[in-house]
Amino acid sequence: xxxxxxxxxxxxxxxxxxxxxxxxxxxxxxxxxxxxxxxxxxxxxxxxxxxxxxxxxxxxxxxxxxxxxxxxxxxxxxxxxxxxxxxxxxxxxxxxxxxxxxxxxxxxxxxxxxxxxxxxxxxxxxxxxxxxxxxxxxxxxxxxxxxxxxxxxxxxxxxxxxxxxxxxxxxxxxxxxxxxxx
Amino acid sequence: xxxxxxxxxxxxxxxxxxxxxxxxxxxxxxxxxxxxxxxxxxxxxxxxxxxxxxxxxxxxxxxxxxxxxxxxxxxxxxxxxxxxxxxxxxxxxxxxxxxxxxxxxxxxxxxxxxxxxxxxxxxxxxxxxxxxxxxxxxxxxxxxxxxxxxxxxxxxxxxxxxxxxxxxxxxxxxxxxxxxxxxxxxxxxxxxxxxxxxxxxxxxxxxxxxxxxxxxxxxxxxxxxxxxxxxxxxxxxxxxxxxxxxxxxxxxxxxxxxxxxxxxxxxxxxxxxxxxxxxxxxxxxxxxxxxxxxxxxxxxxxxxxxxxxxxxxxxxxxxxxxxxxxxxxxxxxxxxxxxxxxxxxxxxxxxxxxxxxxxxxxxxxxxxxxxxxxxxxxxxxxxxxxxxxxxxxxxxxxxxxxxxxxxxxxxxxxxxxxxxxxxxxxxxxxxx
Numbered sequence: 001x002x003x004x005x006x007x008x009x010x011x012x013x014x015x016x017x018x019x020x021x022x023x024x025x026x027x028x029x030x031x032x033x034x035x036x037x038x039x040x041x042x043x044x045x046x047x048x049x050x051x052x053x054x055x056x057x058x059x060x061x062x063x064x065x066x067x068x069x070x071x072x073x074x075x076x077x078x079x080x081x082x083x084x085x086x087x088x089x090x091x092x093x094x095x096x097x098x099x100x101x102x103x104x105x106x107x108x109x110x111x112x113x114x115x116x117x118x119x120x121x122x123x124x125x126x127x128x129x130x131x132x133x134x135x136x137x138x139x140x141x142x143x144x145x146x147x148x149x150x151x152x153x154x155x156x157x158x159x160x161x162x163x164x165x166x167x168x169x170x171x172x173x174x175x176x177x178x179x180x181x182x
Numbered sequence: 183x184x185x186x187x188x189x190x191x192x193x194x195x196x197x198x199x200x201x202x203x204x205x206x207x208x209x210x211x212x213x214x215x216x217x218x219x220x221x222x223x224x225x226x227x228x229x230x231x232x233x234x235x236x237x238x239x240x241x242x243x244x245x246x247x248x249x250x251x252x253x254x255x256x257x258x259x260x261x262x263x264x265x266x267x268x269x270x271x272x273x274x275x276x277x278x279x280x281x282x283x284x285x286x287x288x289x290x291x292x293x294x295x296x297x298x299x300x301x302x303x304x305x306x307x308x309x310x311x312x313x314x315x316x317x318x319x320x321x322x323x324x325x326x327x328x329x330x331x332x333x334x335x336x337x338x339x340x341x342x343x344x345x346x347x348x349x350x351x352x353x354x355x356x357x358x359x360x361x362x363x364x365x366x367x368x369x370x371x372x373x374x375x376x377x378x379x380x381x382x383x384x385x386x387x388x389x390x391x392x393x394x395x396x397x398x399x400x401x402x403x404x405x406x407x408x409x410x411x412x413x414x415x416x417x418x419x420x421x422x423x424x425x426x427x428x429x430x431x432x433x434x435x436x437x438x439x440x441x442x443x444x445x446x447x448x449x450x451x452x453x454x455x456x457x458x459x460x461x462x463x464x465x466x467x468x469x470x471x472x473x474x475x476x477x478x479x480x481x482x483x484x485x486x487x488x489x490x491x492x493x494x495x496x497x498x499x500x501x502x503x504x505x506x507x508x509x510x511x512x513x514x515x516x517x518x519x520x521x522x523x524x525x526x527x528x529x530x531x532x533x534x535x536x537x538x539x540x541x542x543x544x545x546x547x548x549x550x551x552x553x554x555x556x557x558x559x560x561x562x563x564x565x566x567x568x569x570x571x572x573x574x575x576x577x578x579x580x581x582x583x584x585x586x587x588x589x590x591x592x593x594x595x596x597x598x599x600x601x602x603x604x605x606x607x608x609x610x611x612x613x614x
Contacts, residue, residue: 037252040429066240103204
């Protein structure tokens with residue numbers, strides 16, 4: 001038989017689109033990490049060298065932190081790089097590994113869906129209470145809304161991951177064989 | 183059903199979920215909210231989810247974690263590990279076991295920037311191992327010293343594990359970072375002493391390398407001065423009260439970025455890689471933090487920490503007996519899960535026992551991190567050992583564990599010293 005090995009075949013269009021979509025979500029989160037670091041770095045320098053403060057540097061820092069974390073959770077959930085206990089999984093056969101992964105991802109999907117539902121209430125509440133930033137009196141709900149969209153993305157991506165684990169497990173398997181967080 | 187029964191079922195289900203590879207944070211959140219809903223009501227429980235999640239991710243204080251992660255990512259990506267090793271090697275490489283000394287010193291330097299044990303072990307598996315093998319060091323020693331040196335990452339500031347401990351127990355993260363410095367230096371000294379002893383017991387076991395000239399030494403220092411100055415600036419600023427821990431992290435990240443770009447060590451791809459790396463790790467840590475806080479409400483309504491405190495103090499073992507019991511539990515748990523999961527899962531339950539017994543919370547942070555770090559190198563799991571094995575393919579687990587053994591003994595002695603003399607950990611924070 002002289003076919004091209006599966007690993008060398010170009011990925012189908014749907015997969016390319018999915019990969020680009022996930023990369024974009026990760027890049028959005030990564031961009032916000034950079035912005036938060038720049039916010040803190042510049043505001044500290046201005047404070048010590050010019051006795052000047054960026055208005056709302058503190059509020060911007062914490063609100064952008066919220067955005068980066070929820071968008072980061074979306075990518076982390078899809079990539080399967082959460083902190084897990086792999087003791088049973090690592091000694092299971094490939095079939096049981098897959099079953100464990102499907103179960104774990106379904107639980108993850110349930111938890112993140114509930115979280116997204118309750119976070120929407122929080123966004124609505126912040127809007128209704130007209131919570132403002134300290135210096136510029138900007139409404140904070142748009143920041144919360146952007147963070148919430150990150151959580152919505154997490155639900156979508158976990159659903160995609162669950163689907164792939166069931167019908168196309170080879171796409172997910174072996175993506176991140178070793179990962180740790182600490 | 184009584185609250186005790188609910189708590190017991192909750193813990194059993196939590197462990198079952200975690201063993202079935204449900205992410206630790208998600209499992210804690212699910213059990214915490216379900217238990218709270220059963221005991222208090224569904225409405226209040228659901229409200230907790232949204233409020234706690236949003237409050238956690240928008241807490242400025244918690245920004246310390248992504249910021250120090252970003253600093254570590256920038257510095258690691260700009261290739262400092264190789265330079266640290268090379269610089270240390272020029273000074274001690276000619277001694278018997280010199281490459282082992284250089285590995286410990288460079289691991290300490292790298293750990294002080296990266297804040298991660300596993301990252302340190304992974305990095306030096308590629309940097310120091312080939313060099314040690316080239317000079318004829320046995321596989322067991324080479325991998326053992328890297329595994330042990332890697333554990334310095336959780337002790338020397340900025341340590342991600344210590345920061346998370348500070349968040350959970352509401353202790354001053356700056357003081358915790360300071361408390362890790364002297365025990366970290368003690369660890370490095372004791373690892374070096376261990377290598378000296380190995381060299382004395384088995385003179386042919388550890389060869390020595392060529393002596394470097396002073397020109398080479400000065401060049402080595404020139405290569406590493408920038409990250410070392412950055413570390414001193416960040417930690418000095420924290421110690422001197424110039425920055426809050428989050429600001430120190432932001433200054434470290436910004437400083438590492440500027441230095442990396444000015445020295446031509448950070449390309450656009452490197453910057454992107456560093457940002458992504460910090461984001462992924464921060465998201466994973468925050469997921470666990472949210473879960474831990476939700477689980478904390480369940481612990482409060484079931485009064486589990488208070489009941490455990492009453493049980494342990496009623497055993498009549500005395501405060502050090504109870505402490506020993508807790509540490510044995512951590513060492514056993516170290517066979518099952520990694521350091522961060524262990525800290526987040528157990529500290530909310532154990533911490534009230536420690537304060538009730540009159541131990542200093544900052545000191546306990548150092549002790550507990552040291553104990554869980556021991557779990558990174560002791561069999562049968564030892565995450566650092568797995569990491570090294572994944573990088574160094576031609577070595578068996580048995581060989582690495584054999585090489586790690588002398589350092590495990592050293593770590594246990596160090597733990598005893600720190601319990602006997604808490605001042606080693608507490609002196610620096612007391613000067614802040």
